Amino acid sequence: MTTDQVNKGQELSELSDNLSRIEALSKRLANIMAHRKPVRPNLQGPGQEFYTKTAGTIWADMMANPSKLFEHQVAFWGKTLEHAIEAQAALASGEFKAPEDTGPKDRRFSNPLWDSHPYYNYLKQQYQITSQTMEEALKSVDGLDSDDTKRLEFFTHQIIDMMSPTNFLATNPDAMELAVETNGQSLVKGLENLIADLEANDGELLVKLVDESAFEVGKNIATTPGQVVYRNRMMELIQYAPTTEKVHATPLIIFPPWINKFYIMDLKEQNSLIKWIVDQGYTLFVVSWVNPDASYADVGMGDYIEEGYLAAIREVKAITGQKKVNAIGYCIAGTTLSLTLSLMKKRGDKSVNSATFFTTLTDFSDQGEVGVFLDDDFVGGIEEEVNERGYLDSFFMSRTFSYLRPNDLIYGPAINSYMLGKTPPAFDLLYWNGDSTNLPAKMTVEYLRGLCQGNRFAQGDFELLDEHLSIADVDVPLCAIACETDHIAAWKSSYDGMRQMGSKDKTFIVSQSGHIAGIINPPSKKKYGHYTNDDWPAASDDWMEGATFNEGSWWGRWEAWLSKRSGKQIDARDIGDSSQKPLAPAPGTYVVAKPNT
Structure with a gap:
């Protein structure tokens, strides 16, 4: 028998084996689909x-x-x-x-x-x-x-x-x-990948975008040194270790969105916004939100404010001995920061010295690309889902955002994984993107009905915590960073909301790129530039028409703005104080905990 004949026989044998495996996997696939958990139409x-x-x-x-x-x-x-x-x-x-x-x-x-x-x-x-x-x-x-x-x-x-x-x-x-x-091996591997993704989501298809085995939170991502200094049922408060001998007297708190986890700002040392801020000489605190389950069904926007924002502000003031803090809110956390500032104005609380908003919507009259999912048909379905389960599973949010970029986030990855049998790439950003969180039932409905659909905050009448909150009440010095191609929080809508705020000290910056890349844009990369304009014309298009384009990241420009509002230089602080001993090293326990579902 010739070598060619031997090789041909081996190839036919491999093909036959792979076809048998495909048949067995197809039966397994059919069984998964037959027992698939139904999703509301x-x-x-x-x-x-x-x-x-x-x-x-x-x-x-x-x-x-x-x-x-x-x-x-x-x-x-x-x-x-x-x-x-x-x-x-x-x-x-x-x-x-x-x-x-x-x-x-x-x-x-x-x-x-x-x-x-x-x-x-x-x-x-x-x-x-x-x-x-x-x-x-x-x-x-x-x-x-x-x-x-x-x-x-x-x-x-x-x-x-x-x-x-x-x-x-x-x-x-x-x-x-x-x-x-x-000889069919790629199809075998592709079917295995497909079955694994279906089994991970109760028969619903959510394409895995990343090799999850390549990352571990706290080991090779989210590694900036710090300690959890406070914990309640809603959040852990992390204080980061200083890297400079002197720091600004006024501490800084970052409130990340609870739709995703905070470590998007701390993926690795080279692009970590958290580490960069610490290196500029700030005492930095970051909130890490709990991943809610059905026991959080009755948690609403008011609970996030009282037990998240106000609790964090209170604890940071106590730990640092300062009367005021500076605050940052990212995405929905920026929306809620604006609600918090309105509430604090009603209560006469002047604890926030300045506020920074990343990709934040406060006026929802133009809902952007996400608006296609905010009509009564979808929102009604979400309301039914959360009333039954007590929370909105992270699956639905992940799938919704994927359909805003289907070729990049659904079909392209599906082809690579299911048809070509490839292992997803080891990409830290995509790992974070897949590590999403659930949303409490009450909060979900309040946000979708009252803010997204009703637009009541911009209209001056969002009822919460026994107060009627208004966008006009936000009167602290503010800086807002929006992103030019953001498909979640359109920069024009962000501008419209910021323009309505009552502050007389307002700065607006538009970064190139989108919702994530426009914010996580370290100066060392020299990648995306930004637009600035000191005027606030009525139309956002007029603002951009008169704007100046600046090469490089907005980080340095914002830090120069923040430093003027952060007090004198003092000796760097130790983590915690006599009453708040560290509870766990950063990134904490909530960020890696799995909810009971």
């Missing part, structure tokens, strides 16, 4: 009312303007026919090649076969023709209000992205080539 897509209203409007528009439909159809048929004739002509030439491809470039179709192979090229071009037709049809729909138009465009694009030929095994050349090359 109104958490899976828009409500029936939206479909009915949209379909009715499109039908009425078609009846009133039938020529529009005919124009779209004729154009689609014409392009499709022309494409088919070109493909046939290329094959009739006697060469196995695709016709000239003048379509748009798309990184999903980076394999050379999409351009050179007649089959794959035909699929790609037809997909692009169909997608273009759908997008043009969307633009011509009349009769829908702006919110419904945004939703129609968003969910139509979800369908367009989902139906890309790259998302299916038989029409993905990368997957088919690798399957042949590995």
Whole structure:
């Protein structure tokens, strides 16, 4: 028997074994799907009312303007026919090649076969023709209000992205080539990855984006030295060890969002905002929120304020012996910081000397891209879910934000993991992104109904803790940093809210990039610049029109602003005081604890 015959026999044996494993894994997959925990229909897509209203409007528009439909159809048929004739002509030439491809470039179709192979090229071009037709049809729909138009465009694009030929095994050349090359081993590994992700989420698909085994909180991420100096049921308060001989007298507290964990600001030494702040000579405290379970069902925004914000401010004042603190709020924690400042104004509490807001919304009249999920159909489904379970599982928030960038956060990773059988990358940012938290039932409803939908804080009447809170009551010196391409907290909406605050000392900065990269932007990287403008015109576009672009990170500019409001230089403080001994080393226990679900 020749060497080639031996090798061929081994390959056939490997292929047979892998096909048997695929069959066994497929049965396991079918069993998982059969026992999949049902999810409320109104958490899976828009409500029936939206479909009915949209379909009715499109039908009425078609009846009133039938020529529009005919124009779209004729154009689609014409392009499709022309494409088919070109493909046939290329094959009739006697060469196995695709016709000239003048379509748009798309990184999903980076394999050379999409351009050179007649089959794959035909699929790609037809997909692009169909997608273009759908997008043009969307633009011509009349009769829908702006919110419904945004939703129609968003969910139509979800369908367009989902139906890309790259998302299916038989029409993905990368997957088919690798399957042949590995005698089916890539498909076995891909099925194993798929089953593992489904089992981790009770049969719901949430694509794992990162190799979780590569990271451990407190070991190779979130490693800036510090100690937990206070703990209650809502949060742990971490004080970080000084790295300078002198520090500013006024301490600084960071309130991170409780939708995610605080260590986005402390992933590694090179890009740690926490370490950078400490290195600038500040006594820094950071709140680490508890990951709630059903026992927190009755915890609302007021509890986060009383047992989180006000408790942290009280403890920091006691530990440092200062009458005032400076505070930072990130995302929803910035929204809640603004509520806290309004409440403190009502109560005559002047403990906060200045406030900084990272990517913070306080005026929700323009909800941005996330607004497609804030109509009554989705919010009603969330309300039903939390009333039954006592909390909103982190799965729903993770999935929602993933659909804002589906090709990057769903389909691309799914192709790599399930079709190519690859292990997800070891990327610290994606590890943090997957380490999300639950939300208490009462707080979730208050936030969605009262703030996002009702916009009551911006309207001056958000009722909380026996007070009517108003955005106009926020009158401490403030600095707000928004991000130019933020798809969660649009910079224009952030500007509108900050402009309405009552402070006479306001600074607004727009960083390049998005919700995370625009904030975690260390000066050493020299990557993203920022815009500044001392004026506050009524329109955000006018602010940007008159803004100055500055190279490099905003961190140094903000620190110069903060230092002027942080008092004199004093000897660096030890961690804790005589009444508050350290309870645990940073990053604490809450950040790694798993809730009882």
